[in-house]
Amino acid sequence: MKISIFGLGYVGAVSCACLPELGHDVIGVDTNPSKVRMINDGASPVVEEGIDELIAAAVRAGRLRATNDVEAAVLGSEVSLISVATPSNSNYTPNLGAVDIVIRSIGAVLSGKPGHHTVVLRSTVPPGTTEDRILPVLEESAGRKVGDRLSLVFNPEFLREGSSVKDFHHPPQTVVGSLDDAGYVAMERMYAGLPGQMVRTSCRVAESVKYLCNVFHAMKIVFANEAGSVLKACGLDGREVMRIFCQDTQLNISPAYLRPGFAFGGSCLPKEVKGFLALAREKEVPIPALAGLLDSNDAHIDRAYEMIARHGRRKVALFGLAFKPGTDDMRDSPLVTLAERLLGKGFDLAIYDNFVKVSRLLGKNKEFIDREIPHLDRLLRESPEQVLEDAQVIVVGHADKAARQAIIAGAAGRRIVDLSGYAELRTSGAAEYEGICW
Numbered sequence: 029m030k031i032s033i034f035g036l037g038y039v040g041a042v043s044c045a046c047l048p049e050l051g052h053d054v055i056g057v058d059t060n061p062s063k064v065r066m067i068n069d070g071a072s073p074v075v076e077e078g079i080d081e082l083i084a085a086a087v088r089a090g091r092l093r094a095t096n097d098v099e100a101a102v103l104g105s106e107v108s109l110i111s112v113a114t115p116s117n118s119n120y121t122p123n124l125g126a127v128d129i130v131i132r133s134i135g136a137v138l139s140g141k142p143g144h145h146t147v148v149l150r151s152t153v154p155p156g157t158t159e160d161r162i163l164p165v166l167e168e169s170a171g172r173k174v175g176d177r178l179s180l181v182f183n184p185e186f187l188r189e190g191s192s193v194k195d196f197h198h199p200p201q202t203v204v205g206s207l208d209d210a211g212y213v214a215m216e217r218m219y220a221g222l223p224g225q226m227v228r229t230s231c232r233v234a235e236s237v238k239y240l241c242n243v244f245h246a247m248k249i250v251f252a253n254e255a256g257s258v259l260k261a262c263g264l265d266g267r268e269v270m271r272i273f274c275q276d277t278q279l280n281i282s283p284a285y286l287r288p289g290f291a292f293g294g295s296c297l298p299k300e301v302k303g304f305l306a307l308a309r310e311k312e313v314p315i316p317a318l319a320g321l322l323d324s325n326d327a328h329i330d331r332a333y334e335m336i337a338r339h340g341r342r343k344v345a346l347f348g349l350a351f352k353p354g355t356d357d358m359r360d361s362p363l364v365t366l367a368e369r370l371l372g373k374g375f376d377l378a379i380y381d382n383f384v385k386v387s388r389l390l391g392k393n394k395e396f397i398d399r400e401i402p403h404l405d406r407l408l409r410e411s412p413e414q415v416l417e418d419a420q421v422i423v424v425g426h427a428d429k430a431a432r433q434a435i436i437a438g439a440a441g442r443r444i445v446d447l448s449g450y451a452e453l454r455t456s457g458a459a460e461y462e463g464i465c466w
């Protein structure tokens with residue numbers, strides 16, 4: 029393929045070095061004449077392991093050159109990759125000025141170019157940017173719509189500076205958001221030969237995945253550093269603890285606990301978080317990120333309450349009370365907190381949890397519920413059908429299969445507030461459906 033690359037920084041330079049290896053002809057474009065000159069001299073504008081040799085070889089083979097002539101670059105290519113910088117504004121929003129300029133100038137050339145062209149945004153931008161901001165500018169300046177010899181794609185870059193050439197050859201996955209089918213096909217042709225899964229999704233999802241990857245990486249580093257600092261204060265080697273911690277690929281380094289849904293609770297997580305915070309306080313080690321965990325969890329319960337309360341004080345049927353399905357343990361269950369909140373605010377509440385039977389509650393579990401919801405027996409119903417009687421709003425914390433079938437059978441005319449994410453609830457035919465994170 030013939031590819032133009034706008035922005036010869038870390039991202040653009042690595043693409044210039046590696047795409048010719050896949051058999052493509054590449055033209056780099058930058059407003060900085062030194063970067064253009066360096067590429068044409070066969071040198072890399074950025075320092076990265078292995079990049080100098082690749083750029084020199086590509087220039088020698090006639091597969092790579094650079095220019096500041098936008099028109100020549102667009103006319104001489106079928107795909108344009110945009111990897112200009114998106115630095116932070118003073119209010120921390122990304123400055124998209126350079127992206128706007130490049131899109132407008134590419135569009136202006138496309139207005140007089142016959143044939144199909146694919147415009148690919150690679151700079152990191154907030155969700156919605158490609159569709160809401162880039163698309164109208166591109167279509168207006170090109171004088172044609174996406175689908176009419178024009179594709180617009182968002183394809184995030186996951187490389188890490190320092191190992192970017194290696195990362196190019198071994199991507200964790202290739203994520204492509206496109207506004208038409210031809211955009212996906214162009215990216216599949218461009219990356220043909222690289223390993224890893226090729227993911228077709230929307231531009232908004234692709235933009236969000238890239239943002240969240242960086243936020244998650246930052247969160248992992250902060251977690252390891254805060255944990256390591258408390259451990260050091262306890263006379264331990266934080267690296268040793270984290271080494272063993274990371275060997276658990278079932279619960280720790282895995283998709284476990286990464287499914288958006290309702291708040292955490294139960295007899296262990298809140299208690300252990302509080303215990304670790306107490307330890308940090310005792311050792312006088314400030315850990316602001318971990319100290320925010322409980323507030324964040326409470327804010328999530330507030331969000332669930334607001335979703336229910338938004339439509340006034342209605343009759344509410346709550347499915348699930350224990351902290352997770354399949355147990356009657358209600359200690360520190362966020363659903364108990366939510367139920368308490370609804371009762372305190374005067375909601376008419378009925379509850380169904382197949383595993384919770386007041387007559388069978390014992391010990392700490394009974395003490396907890398006697399303290400938090402003393403009249404639970406009056407709120408609990410024996411069957412899903414009973415809890416649904418008169419209900420205007422159905423709140424699903426968790427529900428077994430029979431309960432889910434009853435919810436679907438009784439959904440018509442009612443609102444469902446879904447904290448669980450069971451797929452079938454979404455298409456239940458409820459008058460209104462809202463999920464907590466979807």
Ligand SMILES: NC(=O)c1ccc[n+]([C@@H]2O[C@H](COP(=O)([O-])OP(=O)(O)OC[C@H]3O[C@@H](n4cnc5c(N)ncnc54)[C@H](O)[C@@H]3O)[C@@H](O)[C@H]2O)c1
Pocket residue numbers: 034035036037038039040057058059060063111112113114126129130150151152153185186187188189
């Ligand atoms: N650096 C990384 O590791 C990395 C990784 C993934 C994604 N990203 C994202 O990719 C984007 C680029 O990052 P970078 O680190 O390569 O940036 P960079 O600052 O190193 O390079 C940006 C380049 O764009 C050029 N430029 C600016 N305006 C231009 C224009 N109108 N026409 C042509 N060129 C123009 C600049 O001269 C510069 O050479 C950013 O959105 C960044 O967040 C960066």
